Amino acid sequence: MREFTARIITRHKFATALFVAAVMIALPAGETVADSSESDSDITVAVPILANFSGDGQAIKIVLPLLLLRLENCDVVSIRPENLRPTLRKYRIRSMGRMSAEDAHLLQQETGAEYILLGSVNTFETEILSRVSLSFRLVHISTMRIVWAMSDAAVGREFSRAFGVREVLDMEDMAWRVIDRIFTDFDKRRPGLPSKIYATPKAKIAVVPFDNTTGNRFAGEVVSDMVLSGLVQKGFAVVEPGNVNELLVKNHIESRGEIDLPTLAKVYSDFGVDWVVTGSVLQFSQARGESVASQPEFEFGARLIDAATGRIVATYNDARGGNDSETIFGMGRCWSLGQLARKSLKGLIKKVEKENRKYVAHNN
């Protein structure tokens, strides 16, 4: 393990340095501005235990050390899960990939963390094909603002060359590759670096957990997190799901995939959101073999609801299978359910952006 990680660190440090240099040269003037409110120094990040939606008990044991290792390369002072445990126990805080503002502030008081890194292992499978899917988001505790979020997935086969040579089968290696891809994006967007200024102001959105009608127990949570990541990546201000969850629990509402007007009014008044996004996951299944008949399948439906009026302003449905993009002899076929879902959800994000432009134009 040590040899493996040392090798990776050396390789990735060099790659990161090269990348940073390339970005600094290639960055066009005027597209970004320095965010004067935050300095370019190390940030303190609390890293609670990740939520495990994969169903594999070993997933966290493999992913968490790799995550902490990668964070060391990101100028981040991380407070490890074992150091957070006494505080979490003391205040009976349960963080399964979500955290309310109240709990996060308690954590900040006790540990001095400025940010909290929440995340989940969505897929971790070794059966036939090695597959990993992860989601992470960084929350600024004082403001409870999600400052960065990213979901990514990979399948061992996508790293292979002709005739399956160099296909990644080792799960540790797979997990590292996905973590590294995610945190390469973090290196570009982390707090303290110049932040992108969007031409169109972005709406504030709350994501109400998606309803799940599939056989996969956690499909609703996984897709909700992916939607959140997509929205944050496009510059939307998204309310931390822990806060939304806390509001629903406090009001004894078991809202999944739908929201009534009194709850919507509470979400609107408490968080000041413009829209609420929710929906249903209708199909979420992995390919069970290598045959053409067995393909990952994903289907979902989502709605964009005006928080002030309760009117559904937009709706988006998509269904796709891994074979849809296949051209010939299996080329272009998507083996990973996580990647398939991400591609599918891109359509929803585009739709939200389109509605945002209309919304801004209308309000101006």
Place this chain on the structure above:
Amino acid sequence: MKQYTTPVIIGLVILLLTGCAGMKPTVFVHPEYNFGYVERVAIIPFENLSSDQGAAHRVTRLFMSELLATEAFDVVEPGEVTRSMNNNSVLYPADITQDQIIAMGKELGVQAFIIGTLNESTSIRSGGTATSVVTLVVRMVETDSGQTVWSSTHTEGGRGFWSSLFGTGGKSTSEVTRNCVKRAIKTLVD
């Protein structure tokens, strides 16, 4: 002899095509009702008579999205429908009474309700291939009198002409369901 060849071929092709086509939907449209009056509708969760657990829920959601996509009506947020059903003690959508329809209509500010039943959602195995079949019965009930103004029964199969002819793989259940919903809506919106 030659003069009969072309009509015979055309006749055979028509026979082949119609023989493999799906069933036509059964549609009722109230002849006197003015659909222009309906601006906002609510969808009551569909009843499930199929063996596929959760299928009716999927179809309800799909129906709502497809109906919204037509931009013909405003659709009430499902959470609001659930709340109104609880307020009016509607436990089973199939048992909804006329009084409850009128009361819920006023509460939600809708001119009509969509009520449906998923009769069948199965995968039938025939030889080496599996075929999905979906049957949906859906109706629109106006909220002033509780009268049905539109009704459609539609069955959609997963095997088209070419798959029947050559035995190739048919459509997936989700594709069949979506087609079934789209065709049912088409009889209302077109």
